[in-house]
Amino acid sequence: xxxxxxxxxTEKIKNTxxxxxxxxxxxxxxxxxxxxxxxxxxxxxxxxxxxxxxMALVETERIISVSHLSRDPSISSFSGSANTLHINYGTAEExxxxxxxxxxxxxxxxxxxxxxxxxxxxxxxxxxxxxxxKAMRSNLLKVAAVLGEEAKAKILVSKIDNLFLSKNTYAEKxxxxxxxxxxxxxxxxxxxxxxxxxHGFRNLSEILGRGAVGNINLEQIIIARPELVIIPDxxxxxxxxxxxxxxxxxLRSLDRGTKPWLRIIKIPEWGLICGGPQVLxxxxxxxxxxxxxxxxxxxx
Amino acid sequence: xxxxxxxxxAYFPYPGLLFLLAALVTVLFIMSVFWxxxxxxxxxxxxxxxxxxxxxxxxxxxxxxxxxxxxxxxGASLGMSGAALQGLLRNPLAEPGLIGVSGSAALGSxxxxxxxLSVTYTLALPVGGMIxxxxxxxxxxxxxxxxxxxxxxxxAGVAINAVAxxxxxxxxxxxxxxxxxxxxxxxxxxxxxxxxxKHLFMALPFIGIGVCFLLSTSRGLDALTLGEDxxxxxxxxxxxxxxxxxxxxxxxxGASVSVAGVVGFVxxxxxxxxxxxxxxxPGRLLIPCALGGAALTLAAxxxxxxxxxxxxxxxxxxxxxxxxxxxxxLVVKTRREGR
Amino acid sequence: MTFLAARNIVVSRSNKKVIDxxxxxxxxxxxxxxxxxxxxxxxxxxxxLLGIVxxxxxxxxxxxxxxxxxxxxxxxxxxxxxxxxxPCYWPVTVKNIVELGCLPHTYDTKxxxxxxxxxxADSMASTGISDLxxxxxxxLSGGERTLTMLARCLAGQAPLLLADxxxxxxxxSQQIKxxxxxxxxxxxxxxxxxxxxxxxxxxxxxxxxxxxxxxxxHADGMPATVLTAQNLSKVYGIKAQIRYLDGQPxxxxxx
Numbered sequence: 001x002x003x004x005x006x007x008x009x010t011e012k013i014k015n016t017x018x019x020x021x022x023x024x025x026x027x028x029x030x031x032x033x034x035x036x037x038x039x040x041x042x043x044x045x046x047x048x049x050x051x052x053x054x055m056a057l058v059e060t061e062r063i064i065s066v067s068h069l070s071r072d073p074s075i076s077s078f079s080g081s082a083n084t085l086h087i088n089y090g091t092a093e094e095x096x097x098x099x100x101x102x103x104x105x106x107x108x109x110x111x112x113x114x115x116x117x118x119x120x121x122x123x124x125x126x127x128x129x130x131x132x133x134k135a136m137r138s139n140l141l142k143v144a145a146v147l148g149e150e151a152k153a154k155i156l157v158s159k160i161d162n163l164f165l166s167k168n169t170y171a172e173k174x175x176x177x178x179x180x181x182x183x184x185x186x187x188x189x190x191x192x193x194x195x196x197x198x199h200g201f202r203n204l205s206e207i208l209g210r211g212a213v214g215n216i217n218l219e220q221i222i223i224a225r226p227e228l229v230i231i232p233d234x235x236x237x238x239x240x241x242x243x244x245x246x247x248x249x250x251l252r253s254l255d256r257g258t259k260p261w262l263r264i265i266k267i268p269e270w271g272l273i274c275g276g277p278q279v280l281x282x283x284x285x286x287x288x289x290x291x292x293x294x295x296x297x298x299x300x
Numbered sequence: 301x302x303x304x305x306x307x308x309x310a311y312f313p314y315p316g317l318l319f320l321l322a323a324l325v326t327v328l329f330i331m332s333v334f335w336x337x338x339x340x341x342x343x344x345x346x347x348x349x350x351x352x353x354x355x356x357x358x359x360x361x362x363x364x365x366x367x368x369x370x371x372x373x374x375g376a377s378l379g380m381s382g383a384a385l386q387g388l389l390r391n392p393l394a395e396p397g398l399i400g401v402s403g404s405a406a407l408g409s410x411x412x413x414x415x416x417l418s419v420t421y422t423l424a425l426p427v428g429g430m431i432x433x434x435x436x437x438x439x440x441x442x443x444x445x446x447x448x449x450x451x452x453x454x455x456a457g458v459a460i461n462a463v464a465x466x467x468x469x470x471x472x473x474x475x476x477x478x479x480x481x482x483x484x485x486x487x488x489x490x491x492x493x494x495x496x497x498k499h500l501f502m503a504l505p506f507i508g509i510g511v512c513f514l515l516s517t518s519r520g521l522d523a524l525t526l527g528e529d530x531x532x533x534x535x536x537x538x539x540x541x542x543x544x545x546x547x548x549x550x551x552x553x554g555a556s557v558s559v560a561g562v563v564g565f566v567x568x569x570x571x572x573x574x575x576x577x578x579x580x581x582p583g584r585l586l587i588p589c590a591l592g593g594a595a596l597t598l599a600a601x602x603x604x605x606x607x608x609x610x611x612x613x614x615x616x617x618x619x620x621x622x623x624x625x626x627x628x629x630l631v632v633k634t635r636r637e638g639r
Numbered sequence: 640m641t642f643l644a645a646r647n648i649v650v651s652r653s654n655k656k657v658i659d660x661x662x663x664x665x666x667x668x669x670x671x672x673x674x675x676x677x678x679x680x681x682x683x684x685x686x687x688l689l690g691i692v693x694x695x696x697x698x699x700x701x702x703x704x705x706x707x708x709x710x711x712x713x714x715x716x717x718x719x720x721x722x723x724x725x726p727c728y729w730p731v732t733v734k735n736i737v738e739l740g741c742l743p744h745t746y747d748t749k750x751x752x753x754x755x756x757x758x759x760a761d762s763m764a765s766t767g768i769s770d771l772x773x774x775x776x777x778x779l780s781g782g783e784r785t786l787t788m789l790a791r792c793l794a795g796q797a798p799l800l801l802a803d804x805x806x807x808x809x810x811x812s813q814q815i816k817x818x819x820x821x822x823x824x825x826x827x828x829x830x831x832x833x834x835x836x837x838x839x840x841x842x843x844x845x846x847x848x849x850x851x852x853x854x855x856x857h858a859d860g861m862p863a864t865v866l867t868a869q870n871l872s873k874v875y876g877i878k879a880q881i882r883y884l885d886g887q888p889x890x891x892x893x894x
Contacts, residue, residue, distance in 0.1 A: 072478060181479075182486065182611055215610040218494055219338040219363060222355045238476040239416050241483040249496050250362035254355065261355060390728040523742055526791075527726040529691050534742045534795070535715030580729040580775075 039148035040102035040123070046090040046113070047106030048075060049274035050127050053139070054104060055081055056156070056277045057149040064098050074234040077270045077278035092116040102146065130275025131212065133160055133194040140277065156277045163198035163280075170200035174293050176228035176286075177204035179221065180272065181242030187214045191275045199286040201228065218250060226262055227293050229255075230286075233266035259296075265289050312577045314584065321591035325372065328598035332368040333360065336605055340364075366500045367492050371601045372594045373500075373507050374492070374560045377552035379593020380586050382567020384514045385437075387521035387582030388545045389444065392572060393630060394453055396553045397564035400436045400460025405557035406488055407464045407471065408432025412558075414475035426502050429558030434550035436460050441546060490561040490616025492601050503555040510551030513544045515586060520544075522583035563616045565623020566593050572630065640828065641702060641717050641798040642666045643688055648697035650683055650854075657683045658694070659854035667798060667830040670822055672845030672862075674835055676875055679851040681834045682723065685801050688832070689720050715743035719797035723804045723834075725784040727776045733787050734772040737762055740794035755794075762793040766820060782813030789820060798829040807836055818844040838890045842866055850874055863888055 043058065044065045045051045051066040055078040068089055069075060070082035088094045092113050095103060103124040105114050117124050125146050130136040137160045144153030178192045179185055186192035187205035189212035196203045204226040205214055221229065231246045246264075254261035271282020334340060340356045378396065385394045385401075396402055412418050412428025443456040468488075472481045520541035523531035532538050556563075570592040571585055578584040600618045607613040643665040650658035657680045665671060665688070673681050686692040688699055690706045699706045701717060719740075727736065740762070741755045763769045766786045771779065776787060785805055792800050802821065806814040814837070821831045822844050835841045841848060841862070848865040850857040852874040858865045866888045871879040880891045 069478075075478075181483070184611075217337055217612065219336055219359050222359055223338045225355070236477075239413050239419055240477050240479070241413070241487055242479070245494050248362070248494055249498070250358050253353070253358055253362070519742065519745070523739060525727060525729050525731060526736070526739065526788075527722060527728070529686065530720055530722045530726070532691050532711075533689050533715060533718065533720035534739065535711040536742070537711055579735060580731050581735060582729060 040100075040146075042098070042100045043102045043104065043147070044088065044095055044098050044100035045104040046088060046095065047104065047109050047127075049106050049129070049276060050104035050143070051082070052076065052078060052270075052274050052276040052278055053127065053143050054147070057144055057152050058147055060085065064100055065094075072236075074236045074269045075273055077268070077281070092120070095122070096120055104143070130191055131189065132191055133163060133198065136160065136191060136275045136277075136279070139275065156280075159277075159280055163195075166200070167198050172294060173200055173202045174227040174290060175204050175207065175225075176201040176230060177216070177221070177226045178230045178272065179216065179246075180232060181245065183215050183217050183245070185210055185214050185216050187211050191279070192272070195279070195283045196286075199283060200290050201286070218245070218248060222250065222254065222261075228286075228289060229262055229264045231264060231266055232269040232272050234269050263289070263293065314578065317574075317577050317588055318591065321588055321595065324595045325591050325598065328595055328602070329368050329372060332371060332598050332602055333364045335602055336364060362496060363494070366495055366497045367601070368598065369500055370492050370495050370503070370559065371598045373504055374556040374563060375566060375594035375597025376590040377507050377510065377556045377593070378563060378566040378597070379570040379589040379591070380511060380514050381549045381553050382593070383571040383582065383585040383589035384517060384521065384545050385549060385567065386571055387517075387524060387585070388441075388542065389453055390524060391453060392575070393568070393627075393634065395565065395568035395627075396433075396549060397562060397567065398627070399440055399453060399457030400464055401433050401440075401549060401553050402557050402562045402564060403461045403464035403468075404432040404436035405429040405554045406432070406562050407468045408435075408554065409558040410468050410484060411471050414471065414477060414480055422498070422502060426506050426555040426558040429556075430506060430550050430554030432464070433554035433557070434546065436464065437546045437549050441542060486614060487561045488616075489614035490563040490619070491604075491612070491614050492560055493604075493612050495559060499559045503559045506551045506555035510548045510553075510555065511590065513548030514552065517541055517544050517548070518583035518586055520583075521586075522581055525582065561614075561616060563597065563619050565619050565627065566596055568630075569623050569626050570596055572626075640667060641830075642700075643718070643799055644700045644703075645684075645688060645694075646697055646700065648687055648694035648699060650680075650687055650692060651695045656854050658687060660697075661854075661856055663849065663856065663859070665799065665830060665832055667828050668825060669830050669846045670825050670844060671830070671832040672835050672841035672848045673832060673851065674838065674841050674848060675851035675857070678853075679874075680854045681851055682803055684851065685803050685832065685834055689718055689801055690714055691720075712743055712746075715795070715797070717797055717799060719792035719795050719800040721785070721788050721792055721800065721802035721805055723807075725781075725788045727784070730775040730777040732773050733768060733776055733779070733790075734759065734763070736776055736787050737772075737790045737794050740791035743795060743797075758794045758796065762790040765793060766790040767816075780813075782809045782817070785809065785813070785817055786820075789817065793824070800824060800829070800831045802831065802833040804834050804836065806840065814840060838866070838871075838892075842888045842890065866890060 041062050042064045043054060043062055045054045046067050048067055048069040051070040054063060054066065060081060063085055065086040065088045066082055068087040071079055071087060073079040076082060088098070090110065090113055095117060101123060103117055103122055105124055105126050107126060107128045109126070114124060114126065125143070127139055127143060128135070130139050137157055140153050140156055144150050176196055177185055178196070185205040187203065187210035193203050193206060204224055205216065208216065208220070208224060210216065234240060234243065251264070255264045265285065267282045267285060271279050338359065340360060381396050385396060386392050408428035408431050409425055412424045417424040417428070439460060440453070440456050444452040469481070472484055477483070520531065520536045523534050523536045528538050571589050574588045574592050575585060578588060600615055604613040604615055604618055607618070645661055645663050648658055648661055649656060661684060673685065675681055683692060687694055690699065701709060701714060706714065737759045738755065741758055744755065760769070763772055766789050768783065768786050768790055771783060771787070776784060779787065789805070800821070805821070806817050809817070818840055821833060824831055825846070845862060847860065848862050849859045850865055850870060857874050858870050866881060868879050868881060871877055871890070878893045880893070882889045882891060
């Protein structure tokens with residue numbers, strides 16, 4: 001108990017230092033002459049991932065526009081809200097006409113658009129892709145500071161902190177893998193890797209020596225026998241070539257019966273695309289899946 | 301030219317050629333089933349075929365076997381279609397991919413898939429491919445049939461490929477799936493990875509029928525060596541010959557493309573390599589080209605498994621890397637011979 | 640006995656009459672020379688007789704049966720075609736080409752084993768190209784190619800042979816050799832029709848001459864009757880003198 005308290009204490013100090021540092025940092029990256037605008041009232045986001053961050057932290061009255069991708073329920077967890085909001089296609093002209101007092105862009109937003117927006121004198125903040133839980137945490141704090149929503153962010157940050165802590169509390173760690181279209185997997189150095197570990201799994205991708213972005217084909221999955229295979233669920237019914245791979249008879253036949261060779265579960269695609277707080281929600285299902293696996297093991 | 305007279309390959313015995321090619325195909329087929337990124341422990345074929353559900357057996361039965369059979373069938377289709385098309389147009393540079401047949405088949409398949417038709421009717425996929433292929437072969441024959449000068453053929457092919465390509469991108473833009481363009485980019489490059497028995501059952505019957513149509517044209521193609529008029533005077537019905545070749549290519553290539561994407565140049569390289577061995581007789585070229593095409597595709601499909609560390613190399617990329625330079629050399633050679 | 644007849648045939652292309660109401664009868668026992676200026680319609684007439692070109696009006700009859708009702712195989716067994724320029728699109732061997740001539744007979748079960756190879760050997764022997772049998776056709780001279788195509792026709796054993804400009808552009812010795820071969824094919828059971836440009840060759844070897852002009856038959860009969868200065872001036876627009884050497888007409892043309 002004492003040990004845990006002192007850990008938390010050190011964490012708290014660490015948090016404060018990071019927070020202060022980020023505020024500094026974000027004030028440097030903010031372009032306009034007005035440093036640290038408190039509570040911007042006309043916010044525009046041109047990137048799917050910053051859309052999600054924005055909608056998680058800010059009430060819709062202050063959001064002027066989000067990117068058109070947010071309306072797609074397969075890749076956006078806030079598609080309901082996005083349906084009532086104005087959508088943009090990320091062009092400088094649109095954004096200028098909206099007269100925002102803050103523009104959120106992603107690391108990979110079109111550079112020329114970002115450049116033009118800057119030249120037009122608008123306040124634009126770029127958010128990097130989160131490739132670890134730490135990065136997700138710092139992005140949250142940074143964006144919250146810019147939006148003036150530090151309080152809301154704190155709640156989400158504490159969730160992340162809990163995950164950090166739980167990582168080493170698991171006695172038994174089954175092997176799992178997140179398997180995407182075309183066999184792409186996330187190894188050590190990725191957000192998915194951190195999440196798998198946080199939920200008490202070992203990452204097959206790391207075991208097989210793959211990098212942060214790697215590839216495992218169907219045969220390799222079958223032979224490696226992860227206890228859990230996590231595949232993206234588009235939650236939409238359109239025909240998709242990628243989904244065909246996940247429906248392959250070889251894979252399906254191994255996830256059958258009371259003693260399957262491996263188990264397949266799905267998480268929504270929006271939980272695998274952006275590194276925002278929605279990811280935490282999507283991965284919650286891993287907790288119960290782990291318990292199921294361990295229970296089944298015992299009954300064998 | 302004078303050297304041709306005594307070229308030894310002209311006297312290569314036909315049954316011997318067939319035997320050698322068939323043996324090659326058999327060896328490659330076995331390699332394709334037993335070689336892969338994952339090593340399968342020695343396992344008897346009976347275990348695999350009858351009920352053993354160990355993962356190794358499942359891999360062999362549901363992944364490797366359909367893939368090998370498809371490589372064989374697709375390769376045979378492409379090889380034979382190339383030979384038949386060259387016999388019909390009396391030009392060794394004609395190839396289903398170059399002249400737009402594969403591109404149109406791909407367009408048909410893309411429409412059938414992303415419109416959702418293939419979800420309701422599984423056979424919509426190969427049928428889409430075949431309709432696309434049929435349209436382009438017919439159009440090509442109309443444009444270049446009577447006067448098969450290579451210029452007309454290639455220009456017609458460029459036009460058909462351009463239209464098919466543009467329409468494919470349009471279809472993808474209109475597809476409800478937002479990732480359609482990304483998914484299809486790889487599919488179009490040709491691949492046999494992760495195909496299942498379902499793909500086999502979809503494509504094989506149509507490939508079989510197409511191949512039968514093409515085999516029936518052997519006599520007619522030989523007669524066409526003398527030109528359409530003389531062939532007609534020898535009793536060959538030119539219209540029936542054209543129809544069977546067009547349909548045969550449309551079925552075989554259309555169904556192949558619908559399950560494997562665009563695998564180019566097989567129909568160019570194989571006939572060119574084997575032509576001297578059958579004494580340049582177009583009718584005799586059909587079966588050896590089917591076997592040769594099967595062998596080439598099986599071999600390429602084995603190589604793609606080991607070529608890269610990450611995702612497998614696309615099959616069509618490999619055949620293009622081999623075939624495109626081959627084509628260029630062929631063009632230079634043809635120009636030099638002053639045809 | 641095989642008879643080929645065209646009755647009142649008309650062949651139109653783009654509203655122009657290439658063949659304008661022609662009736663003609665061809666039978667065994669004669670070497671018919673089809674002569675006339677370029678554009679007269681000689682090749683079109685030949686192709687109509689073979690069934691390659693379908694007449695817009697009128698019909699062609701083979702053995703008194705309309706071509707429209709006959710099977711391709713039947714026609715192929717009775718009519719042989721030597722095309723202009725002896726086209727050959729692949730570098731196959733001479734033997735292969737001659738074998739192609741036997742295509743109409745491939746499904747005849749009554750024929751004895753080795754029938755085809757015998758026919759091929761005989762045809763090559765009678766045209767004198769047996770030595771060339773393994774040569775690529777594309778490497779032959781013009782005359783040798785024509786001989787190969789002729790052997791191909793002979794191998795098919797069609798009683799009537801229709802040749803389109805078989806000697807055009809060949810050396811004189813080749814021309815004579817081929818005309819002699821064609822003439823030797825004429826018998827009570829077989830005949831030849833040849834489109835020719837050289838009036839003297841036509842005069843020397845043909846038993847019957849048909850002069851065509853502007854899609855019509857201008858004259859039809861024995862060379863001596865048909866080759867008159869008047870006919871030649873009307874059809875070719877040339878002033879010609881006809882001399883006779885051992886009863887055979889010789890044409891000396893002046894402009």
